[in-house]
Amino acid sequence: MTRYLIEIPHSEDTVECQHVIKLFVESGSHLLSHAYWGCKSGVHKSYFISEFDSREEALQTVPPFLRRHANIIELVTFNKEDIRQFAEMNQKG
Template sequence: MPTYLVEIPHSETVSECKKVINVFLNSGSHIISHAHWGCKDGVHKMWFIYDFEDKESVLRAIPPLMRPQAQVIELVKFRVEDVRLYTAD
Protein backbone atom coordinates (compact mmCIF):
# COMPACT_ATOMS: atom_id res chain seq x y z
CA MET A 1 0.00 0.00 0.00
CA PRO A 2 1.45 3.41 -0.91
CA THR A 3 2.57 5.82 1.78
CA TYR A 4 1.62 9.48 1.53
CA LEU A 5 2.89 12.67 3.13
CA VAL A 6 0.14 15.22 3.61
CA GLU A 7 0.83 18.85 4.44
CA ILE A 8 -1.93 21.23 5.47
CA PRO A 9 -0.98 24.85 6.19
CA HIS A 10 -3.01 27.28 8.25
CA SER A 11 -2.65 30.89 9.32
CA GLU A 12 -0.47 32.00 12.20
CA THR A 13 -2.99 32.53 14.99
CA VAL A 14 -3.72 30.30 17.96
CA SER A 15 -7.41 30.43 17.08
CA GLU A 16 -6.65 29.12 13.56
CA CYS A 17 -4.58 26.24 15.00
CA LYS A 18 -7.50 25.33 17.26
CA LYS A 19 -9.92 25.65 14.34
CA VAL A 20 -7.96 23.12 12.25
CA ILE A 21 -7.89 20.68 15.17
CA ASN A 22 -11.63 21.08 15.72
CA VAL A 23 -12.41 20.62 12.02
CA PHE A 24 -10.61 17.27 12.08
CA LEU A 25 -12.15 16.19 15.40
CA ASN A 26 -15.67 17.16 14.34
CA SER A 27 -15.28 15.35 11.01
CA GLY A 28 -14.47 12.09 12.77
CA SER A 29 -11.27 11.71 10.77
CA HIS A 30 -8.88 9.35 12.54
CA ILE A 31 -5.75 10.77 10.93
CA ILE A 32 -5.60 13.66 13.42
CA SER A 33 -4.00 11.20 15.85
CA HIS A 34 -1.12 10.77 13.38
CA ALA A 35 -0.55 14.49 12.82
CA HIS A 36 2.64 16.38 13.51
CA TRP A 37 2.43 20.12 14.05
CA GLY A 38 5.00 22.86 13.47
CA CYS A 39 3.09 25.60 15.28
CA LYS A 40 5.33 25.73 18.36
CA ASP A 41 8.26 26.52 16.09
CA GLY A 42 6.36 29.14 14.09
CA VAL A 43 5.64 26.88 11.11
CA HIS A 44 1.86 26.77 10.98
CA LYS A 45 1.36 23.51 9.17
CA MET A 46 0.33 20.01 10.08
CA TRP A 47 1.81 16.92 8.49
CA PHE A 48 1.04 13.27 8.59
CA ILE A 49 2.54 10.23 6.91
CA TYR A 50 0.09 7.40 6.45
CA ASP A 51 -0.63 4.43 4.19
CA PHE A 52 -3.63 4.74 1.86
CA GLU A 53 -4.92 2.82 -1.14
CA ASP A 54 -4.53 5.87 -3.41
CA LYS A 55 -4.65 9.69 -3.46
CA GLU A 56 -8.43 9.65 -3.60
CA SER A 57 -8.48 7.76 -0.29
CA VAL A 58 -6.17 10.37 1.20
CA LEU A 59 -8.47 13.18 0.15
CA ARG A 60 -11.51 11.40 1.58
CA ALA A 61 -9.71 11.21 4.97
CA ILE A 62 -9.19 14.98 4.97
CA PRO A 63 -12.20 17.09 6.01
CA PRO A 64 -13.67 18.94 2.99
CA LEU A 65 -12.84 22.35 4.52
CA MET A 66 -9.12 21.43 4.59
CA ARG A 67 -8.84 19.74 1.18
CA PRO A 68 -8.12 22.88 -0.91
CA GLN A 69 -5.01 23.66 1.17
CA ALA A 70 -3.77 20.06 1.40
CA GLN A 71 -0.71 18.94 -0.49
CA VAL A 72 -0.61 15.16 -0.99
CA ILE A 73 2.71 13.55 -1.90
CA GLU A 74 3.30 9.84 -2.52
CA LEU A 75 6.52 8.75 -0.82
CA VAL A 76 8.80 6.17 -2.39
CA LYS A 77 11.92 4.51 -1.04
CA PHE A 78 14.66 3.72 -3.53
CA ARG A 79 17.10 0.88 -3.07
CA VAL A 80 20.82 1.59 -3.46
CA GLU A 81 20.71 -0.28 -6.77
CA ASP A 82 17.95 2.03 -8.01
CA VAL A 83 19.96 5.12 -7.14
CA ARG A 84 23.01 3.77 -8.92
CA LEU A 85 20.97 3.31 -12.10
CA TYR A 86 19.95 6.99 -12.05
CA THR A 87 23.43 8.31 -11.27
CA ALA A 88 25.48 6.14 -13.63
CA ASP A 89 26.87 7.93 -16.68
Protein backbone atom coordinates in the same frame (compact mmCIF):
# COMPACT_ATOMS: atom_id res chain seq x y z
CA MET B 1 -0.76 0.36 -0.91
CA THR B 2 1.26 3.50 -1.27
CA ARG B 3 2.53 5.61 1.61
CA TYR B 4 1.73 9.33 1.54
CA LEU B 5 2.74 12.36 3.56
CA ILE B 6 -0.21 14.69 3.94
CA GLU B 7 0.65 18.30 4.73
CA ILE B 8 -2.17 20.67 5.58
CA PRO B 9 -1.48 24.38 6.07
CA HIS B 10 -3.80 26.52 8.14
CA SER B 11 -4.10 30.09 9.36
CA GLU B 12 -1.58 31.64 11.74
CA ASP B 13 -4.46 33.41 13.49
CA THR B 14 -4.46 32.02 17.05
CA VAL B 15 -8.22 31.43 17.20
CA GLU B 16 -8.34 29.75 13.79
CA CYS B 17 -5.25 27.67 14.57
CA GLN B 18 -6.79 26.42 17.81
CA HIS B 19 -10.06 25.71 16.00
CA VAL B 20 -8.31 23.52 13.39
CA ILE B 21 -6.36 21.63 16.06
CA LYS B 22 -9.55 21.05 18.05
CA LEU B 23 -11.35 19.83 14.93
CA PHE B 24 -8.63 17.25 14.27
CA VAL B 25 -8.31 16.06 17.86
CA GLU B 26 -12.08 15.69 18.30
CA SER B 27 -12.76 14.33 14.79
CA GLY B 28 -13.12 10.71 15.83
CA SER B 29 -10.67 9.82 13.07
CA HIS B 30 -7.67 7.97 14.45
CA LEU B 31 -5.56 9.35 11.62
CA LEU B 32 -6.53 13.00 12.14
CA SER B 33 -6.40 12.85 15.92
CA HIS B 34 -2.77 11.69 15.72
CA ALA B 35 -1.54 14.37 13.32
CA TYR B 36 1.73 16.16 13.97
CA TRP B 37 1.78 19.95 14.19
CA GLY B 38 4.41 22.59 13.46
CA CYS B 39 2.53 25.46 15.13
CA LYS B 40 4.85 25.77 18.14
CA SER B 41 7.71 26.40 15.70
CA GLY B 42 5.71 28.98 13.78
CA VAL B 43 4.96 26.58 10.91
CA HIS B 44 1.18 26.40 10.84
CA LYS B 45 0.77 23.02 9.21
CA SER B 46 -0.37 19.59 10.28
CA TYR B 47 1.30 16.44 9.01
CA PHE B 48 0.52 12.77 8.95
CA ILE B 49 1.82 9.74 7.10
CA SER B 50 -0.33 6.78 6.17
CA GLU B 51 -0.95 4.24 3.44
CA PHE B 52 -3.73 4.66 0.91
CA ASP B 53 -4.77 3.03 -2.36
CA SER B 54 -4.50 6.35 -4.20
CA ARG B 55 -3.72 10.04 -3.91
CA GLU B 56 -7.44 10.76 -4.15
CA GLU B 57 -8.18 8.45 -1.21
CA ALA B 58 -5.51 10.25 0.84
CA LEU B 59 -7.06 13.62 -0.03
CA GLN B 60 -10.49 12.43 1.14
CA THR B 61 -9.13 12.06 4.70
CA VAL B 62 -8.55 15.82 4.83
CA PRO B 63 -11.47 17.88 6.19
CA PRO B 64 -13.30 19.42 3.20
CA PHE B 65 -12.55 23.07 4.01
CA LEU B 66 -8.79 22.33 4.11
CA ARG B 67 -8.51 20.11 1.00
CA ARG B 68 -7.87 22.96 -1.42
CA HIS B 69 -4.52 23.74 0.21
CA ALA B 70 -3.47 20.22 1.23
CA ASN B 71 -0.30 18.72 -0.21
CA ILE B 72 -0.40 14.98 -0.83
CA ILE B 73 3.13 13.64 -1.31
CA GLU B 74 3.86 10.07 -2.36
CA LEU B 75 6.75 8.66 -0.32
CA VAL B 76 9.20 6.09 -1.65
CA THR B 77 12.47 4.62 -0.51
CA PHE B 78 15.54 4.09 -2.66
CA ASN B 79 18.18 1.40 -2.42
CA LYS B 80 21.66 0.94 -3.92
CA GLU B 81 20.23 -0.72 -7.04
CA ASP B 82 17.99 2.30 -7.66
CA ILE B 83 21.02 4.60 -7.41
CA ARG B 84 22.96 2.41 -9.85
CA GLN B 85 20.06 2.51 -12.33
CA PHE B 86 19.85 6.32 -12.03
CA ALA B 87 23.57 6.57 -12.76
CA GLU B 88 23.24 4.34 -15.83
CA MET B 89 20.28 6.37 -17.13
CA ASN B 90 22.28 9.59 -16.75
CA GLN B 91 25.27 8.14 -18.62
CA LYS B 92 23.03 7.11 -21.54
CA GLY B 93 21.24 10.47 -21.70
